[in-house]
Amino acid sequence: MRRLVLLTGLFVFNVCEAPHWCPDGEVVKFVDEVSISVSSGKGGAGAVSFRREAMEARGGPDGGDGGRGGHVVFRVQPQLNTLIDYRFKKKFSAENGHPGRFSNMTGADGKDLILEVPPGTVVKDAETQEVLLDLSEPGDTVFLKGGRGGKGNWFFRTSVNQAPENAQPGEMGDLRQVHLELKLIADVGVIGYPNAGKSTLISSISAAKPKIADYPFTTLAPNLGVVRAHDERSFVVADIPGLVPGAHKGIGLGTQFLRHIERTNLFVHLIDASGSAGRDPLQDYRDIMHELVEYDRAKAAEEGFRPLAEREQLVVLNKIDVLPPEDLAILQDRFAREGIVTLSISAASHRGLRELVTEIGKRVLK
Ligand SMILES: Nc1nc2c(ncn2[C@@H]2O[C@H](COP(=O)(O)OP(=O)(O)OP(=O)(O)O)[C@@H](O)[C@H]2O)c(=O)[nH]1
Ligand SMILES: [Mg+2]
CATH class of the missing domain: 3.40.50.300 (P-loop containing nucleotide triphosphate hydrolases)
Known part of the structure; x- marks a missing residue:
């Protein structure tokens, strides 16, 4: 109720x-408890791109790497004393990394997802109830790492393949169902x-x-x-x-x-x-x-x-x-x-x- x-x-x-x-x-x-799902961001894809310059017909590869996906971070915030902010919103996702670009430009990293919790919060696996984090001291703890960005085609150039047409996709992020508990x-x-x-x-x-x-x-x-x-x-x-x-x-x-x-x-x-x-x-x-x-x-x-x-x-x-x-x-x-x-x-x-x-x-x- x-x-x-x-x-x-x-x-x-x-x-x-x-x-x-x-x-x-x-x-x-008294125990304040909530179950939520959290996911870190997917890495951005590496780019496939070739230099296009006025005097250069066949420019080399210049596809940049994708950015890293955002991490999921728990931040212990001493001013908080309940888990009230997690009572209604249940899904939290960090931002995906941005794709790499031409001119060997690396995509921007995805924004980290910062979850603020009061001191004394215990993070458990929602299914097994295994304690994953015991958060008592103020500060940040990375809980789920964001996926790595994929390499752009610039990275794959070799002496025998100077015009690679391949790039890596970004690595997937992680998804976890967690149970947060706080003794009040x-x-x-x-x-x-x-x-x-x-x-x-x-x-x-x-x-x-x-x-x-x-x-x-x-x-x-x-x-x-x-x-x-x-x-x-x-x-x-x-x-x-x-x-x-x-x-x-x-x-x-x-x-x-x-x-x-x-x-x-x-x-x-x-x-x-x-x-x-x-x-x-x-x-x-x-x-x-x-x-x-x-x-x-x-x-x-x-x-x-x-x-x-x-x-x-x-x-x-x-x-x-x-x-x-x-x-x-x-x-x-x-x-x-x-x-x-x-x-x-x-x-x-x-x-x-x-x-x-x-x-x-x-x-x-x-
Ligand atoms: N008219 C009126 N009645 C009230 C008010 N507040 C509580 N009551 C009534 O007073 C009675 C006792 O209320 P409770 O909230 O159970 O009182 P309590 O202090 O918790 O009592 P215990 O648990 O027995 O210690 C109930 O019949 C309530 O409806 C009020 O503002 N006005
Ligand atoms: Mg009473």
């Missing part, structure tokens, strides 16, 4: 419906109470289709969506199962899922502003912050651990479609008086999502 959705001017895609669950406590990794780590983690609308948000800004329902703990494992911001770059958002007071003591689903966003620098802290569950939204915010602080306390001794409560957060009031504007203004003001800047959205009706995605994009991609 992969599809393209045009949403308030943003292109948004799905990556992978089934997160690859990783029970050993590592950061959950979320750039943004969506946290909040159960039913805050975390899965609804991810389904509205990406093509991921997590289960959504009006009961708590609908989400039992993180969901992942890839969002493409309007500037053509993309980022990965993970929806974390809901937290409740006492989660650090194992209440509800506990805080076990927070480990999946330990390497995430930005959180969207989503709050049900409608108060539909009978709770106060500002208190919801404090409750979740308290759970983060408790989580941090338990992890403090771990080397390299960076407290979650101190990470950058976008505090987002959701479900504003069912909140009278004056109540929303009062709520925004209550947060503001505590020094908390809020954004307001309706994940269900898409209000404010463009601004939210732009804001996330600015912070993640800066």
Whole structure:
């Protein structure tokens, strides 16, 4: 179920419906994968040509060589973090070499095909699954060489055959079906109470289709969506199962899922502003912050651990479609008086999502 959705001017895609669950406590990794066919260019043909000059009736051979076909090159581009560009176009070909010409002119080489991929991309044979390239460091790797250009008839002249009429055709390029795989780590983690609308948000800004329902703990494992911001770059958002007071003591689903966003620098802290569950939204915010602080306390001794409560957060009031504007203004003001800047959205009706995605994009991609 992969599809393209045009949403308030943003292109948004799905990556992978089934997160690859990783029970050993590592950061959950999701796999972005695509199959494509790539071909290098055919070499240009050598030319058969003879000099034609005013004072020379029978000029010698002067057919030049054909140019080399374009190579297929994988370029590791650190700014990329998904394989989103290969989701729809499936066939990629380098340019063929140009034929040789008269006056012993060599044909131009075909243009190389440069395939930009994020670091961590593994290139496998689509059929055998054999790993062909493991691309982690920035730089270029020639994957398929272009065919050699054919020799022109100038090359074949000898003392006994001074007017050869033969030239070589260009060598064929290579064609391969490959499977690209990338393990993704979320750039943004969506946290909040159960039913805050975390899965609804991810389904509205990406093509991921997590289960959504009006009961708590609908989400039992993180969901992942890839969002493409309007500037053509993309980022990965993970929806974390809901937290409740006492989660650090194992209440509800506990805080076990927070480990999946330990390497995430930005959180969207989503709050049900409608108060539909009978709770106060500002208190919801404090409750979740308290759970983060408790989580941090338990992890403090771990080397390299960076407290979650101190990470950058976008505090987002959701479900504003069912909140009278004056109540929303009062709520925004209550947060503001505590020094908390809020954004307001309706994940269900898409209000404010463009601004939210732009804001996330600015912070993640800066
Ligand atoms: N009116 C309104 N309802 C919303 C909005 N966003 C989500 N909901 C509803 O809120 C309920 C919970 O939504 P989910 O997206 O499943 O919430 P969640 O935060 O993922 O919940 P858990 O997975 O249980 O933690 C569903 O009934 C949604 O339809 C919104 O913007 N407006
Ligand atoms: Mg959910």
